[in-house]
Amino acid sequence: MSITEQKAAAGMELQSQESTYLDAINQALREAMEEDSRVFIIGEDVGVYGGAFKVTKGLFDKFGAKRVIDSPLCESGFIGAAVGAALMGLRPVVEVQYADFISCGWDQIVNVAAKIHYRTGDPVPLVIRAPSGAGLRAGPFHSQSPEGWFAHTPGLKVVAPATPFDARGMLKSAILEENPVIFFEHKYLYRRLKERLPKEAYEVPLGKALVRREGNDVTVISYGAMLHKAIEAAEGLAEKSISVEVVDVRTLTPLDRETLVGSVKKTGKAVVVCEDNFSYGVAAELTATISEAAFEYLDGPIVRIAPPDTPIPFSPPLEDAYLPQVVDITAAIEKLARY
Amino acid sequence: MSILVMPRLGETVTEGTVIRWLKREGEPIEKDEMIVEISTDKVDTEIPAPDSGIVNKIMVPEGGKVAVGTELALIDGQAVAAVAAPSASAVPEPEHPPDTGKFISPIVRRLAKEKNVDITQISGTGEGGRVTKKDVLGYQAEPAVQPAPVAAEQKPAGREEIVPLGHIRQAIAEHMMRSLRTSAHVTVIVEVDMEKVVNLRRAHKEEFERQNGYHLTYLPFVCRALVEALEEWPAFNAVLDGDNLILKHYVNLGIAVTIPDGLIVPVIKGAEGLNISGLAAAIHDLAERSRSEKLRPDEVHEGTFTITNPGSFGSIIQTPIINQPQVAILSLEAIVERPVVVDSAIAVRHMVNLGLSYDHRVNDGAGATQFLTGIKRRLESGDFGDELLSPVGG
Numbered sequence: 001m002s003i004t005e006q007k008a009a010a011g012m013e014l015q016s017q018e019s020t021y022l023d024a025i026n027q028a029l030r031e032a033m034e035e036d037s038r039v040f041i042i043g044e045d046v047g048v049y050g051g052a053f054k055v056t057k058g059l060f061d062k063f064g065a066k067r068v069i070d071s072p073l074c075e076s077g078f079i080g081a082a083v084g085a086a087l088m089g090l091r092p093v094v095e096v097q098y099a100d101f102i103s104c105g106w107d108q109i110v111n112v113a114a115k116i117h118y119r120t121g122d123p124v125p126l127v128i129r130a131p132s133g134a135g136l137r138a139g140p141f142h143s144q145s146p147e148g149w150f151a152h153t154p155g156l157k158v159v160a161p162a163t164p165f166d167a168r169g170m171l172k173s174a175i176l177e178e179n180p181v182i183f184f185e186h187k188y189l190y191r192r193l194k195e196r197l198p199k200e201a202y203e204v205p206l207g208k209a210l211v212r213r214e215g216n217d218v219t220v221i222s223y224g225a226m227l228h229k230a231i232e233a234a235e236g237l238a239e240k241s242i243s244v245e246v247v248d249v250r251t252l253t254p255l256d257r258e259t260l261v262g263s264v265k266k267t268g269k270a271v272v273v274c275e276d277n278f279s280y281g282v283a284a285e286l287t288a289t290i291s292e293a294a295f296e297y298l299d300g301p302i303v304r305i306a307p308p309d310t311p312i313p314f315s316p317p318l319e320d321a322y323l324p325q326v327v328d329i330t331a332a333i334e335k336l337a338r339y
Numbered sequence: 340m341s342i343l344v345m346p347r348l349g350e351t352v353t354e355g356t357v358i359r360w361l362k363r364e365g366e367p368i369e370k371d372e373m374i375v376e377i378s379t380d381k382v383d384t385e386i387p388a389p390d391s392g393i394v395n396k397i398m399v400p401e402g403g404k405v406a407v408g409t410e411l412a413l414i415d416g417q418a419v420a421a422v423a424a425p426s427a428s429a430v431p432e433p434e435h436p437p438d439t440g441k442f443i444s445p446i447v448r449r450l451a452k453e454k455n456v457d458i459t460q461i462s463g464t465g466e467g468g469r470v471t472k473k474d475v476l477g478y479q480a481e482p483a484v485q486p487a488p489v490a491a492e493q494k495p496a497g498r499e500e501i502v503p504l505g506h507i508r509q510a511i512a513e514h515m516m517r518s519l520r521t522s523a524h525v526t527v528i529v530e531v532d533m534e535k536v537v538n539l540r541r542a543h544k545e546e547f548e549r550q551n552g553y554h555l556t557y558l559p560f561v562c563r564a565l566v567e568a569l570e571e572w573p574a575f576n577a578v579l580d581g582d583n584l585i586l587k588h589y590v591n592l593g594i595a596v597t598i599p600d601g602l603i604v605p606v607i608k609g610a611e612g613l614n615i616s617g618l619a620a621a622i623h624d625l626a627e628r629s630r631s632e633k634l635r636p637d638e639v640h641e642g643t644f645t646i647t648n649p650g651s652f653g654s655i656i657q658t659p660i661i662n663q664p665q666v667a668i669l670s671l672e673a674i675v676e677r678p679v680v681v682d683s684a685i686a687v688r689h690m691v692n693l694g695l696s697y698d699h700r701v702n703d704g705a706g707a708t709q710f711l712t713g714i715k716r717r718l719e720s721g722d723f724g725d726e727l728l729s730p731v732g733g
Contacts, residue, residue, distance in 0.1 A: 268446045268472045295445050296445045296446060296449045297446045297449075298444055299446045299447060299472035300444060338466055339465055339469070
């Protein structure tokens with residue numbers, strides 16, 4: 001938990017047990033469904049089975065089949081149904097089993113959910129949860145990070161929390177949001193991160209980035225699983241007297257330009273680390289944003305670190321080579337610091 | 340069109356100041372004719388034209404301090420000398436600061452403007468010597484010389500005076516502080532009984548002076564003993580380069596010479612091949628030319644060890660500062676008559692202190708003392724006789 005979050009949580013009593021990132025999402029769903037009877041869940045195997053990753057475990061038993069709906073294997077169908085439900089006043093939370101499958105529901109998201117409000121003025125309080133990200137040896141169809149596709153689409157909010165605290169608090173905010181939100185959960189983090197969360201309900205606002213670690217020499221901007229590699233690189237470089245500031249983007253749209261640009265104005269140097277592939281990706285957008293807003297503060301080229309423009313390999317050594325690693329991030333920061 | 344660039348007047352020299360243009364724009368010049376006077380940390384010298392032609396453009400005004408490699412002037416080899424009338428305008432003031440030839444980042448440009456700092460005056464620590472944001476933020480400009488206060492301060496006239504440091508003084512200041520920051524200085528001192536050397540010199544000095552036209556001093560004797568010790572203990576005749584010690588199996592002996600503006604260290608190249616007469620001749624020649632500013636740039640470079648002679652002004656103990664990137668320096672103090680105990684009796688002897696400042700990163704007290712006592716033993720042996728007979732040799 002970051003310093004800021006500890007402060008935020010300072011007034012709150014913490015649970016006795018640590019929660020994983022996955023537990024945190026389950027808690028947010030449970031809370032939202034307890035607080036508001038309009039909230040329901042729909043997706044493949046989310047009910048009786050408790051979800052492919054067990055994120056919705058226990059919710060079917062508590063809230064019943066009308067509020068935790070097992071859908072057919074048809075993303076365009078159940079996403080479309082959820083958009084309709086949202087328009088009719090409910091607050092659906094869709095689980096897409098793997099973010100890779102979301103493209104089957106593409107048209108319902110980018111042409112319907114994202115645009116209706118602009119045509120009719122109606123709110124679309126829809127959340128689509130999508131487990132994304134690589135590192136689990138799951139190959140090209142179960143490992144992608146497609147957040148850039150949606151961040152490029154006007155009318156959607158796109159979030160990507162990196163900690164259990166944020167996952168719970170940001171999912172709560174997403175469910176309360178009147179606009180459609182694509183909620184990317186990094187499945188590599190599901191069971192790897194643990195922290196004690198507040199007992200009581202809380203929200204983490206969307207559209208706010210967070211400085212996870214303060215530093216003076218280089219700013220590293222990241223989110224999701226890559227954020228943790230960036231922090232590890234920063235900690236390692238502290239021993240070499242390179243002071244690295246790490247900023248967690250948290251929400252891709254709307255982007256908190258002020259926090260990102262503010263940090264780069266301070267350090268003069270920026271490294272952007274994303275898991276989305278290199279070309280035309282989130283890293284490109286972040287890089288362009290910085291160069292436009294902080295040009296006169298830059299003391300070196302903005303460095304992009306992202307996987308190559310290929311599908312994600314099955315083979316573990318190849319997947320490791322594909323993903324940015326701590327050593328890659330460290331080398332890039334060190335080189336930029338020396339520049 | 341030929342381009343005259345600031346030459347590298349020695350491997351450690353990074354910048355130089357244009358003292359005086361010997362040609363104006365529009366004037367014809369021959370290849371190898373002197374075109375400009377340049378001053379560097381190491382030496383002042385005239386630079387020859389790279390080509391014949393007309394001086395087309397002078398790009399750095401007199402007084403301009405620029406990095407090695409900076410373009411100084413253009414010489415148009417095609418122009419016909421007769422056509423070009425001498426330009427009426429004198430040396431132009433450049434509108435922009437001289438190009439450092441290195442990338443200046445947006446933040447560096449902006450900060451330099453805000454702080455009103457000349458980027459070319461900042462030594463860069465970034466990649467390839469690039470001036471970084473930190474360099475600008477950390478840069479303290481040399482205080483501008485203010486006109487003497489008129490009424491605000493009621494100091495009696497004439498009791499204080501502001502003297503701007505000359506470029507040699509500034510270079511010495513920078514080098515001395517850099518050396519203290521770089522090396523772990525320790526100074527060890529031994530007393531040497533110079534009686535035999537004094538007698539030897541006394542016996543030969545008149546004949547020597549008649550043959551050579553200059554005095555025989557004690558310095559060549561000490562240099563000879565020093566060179567032999569350096570050959571025996573090469574760890575003092577060395578340069579520290581990162582984690583490597585580069586031992587030099589030749590001795591380029593730097594001699595600190597006082598000049599009106601400060602100090603200069605001309606180098607006796609291949610001092611290991613010279614006997615006392617040869618060393619005396621080399622010392623005399625370099626000292627004379629140091630004072631008359633006739634040294635060539637390469638004569639102040641590539642020293643492997645330096646000796647300084649404050650004793651000639653009466654000092655009996657000093658702790659000299661190492662001449663970087665060398666690893667030690669020897670000071671020769673004044674030779675004075677003192678009562679000393681010799682064979683359990685008090686005798687009056689000519690005694691001298693030799694001070695060795697060494698870099699404790701490279702050498703330790705035991706080695707330094709052995710090295711210094713090696714010089715002492717050699718001098719106390721007084722066994723230099725035949726070296727004074729042949730004028731120069733090896």
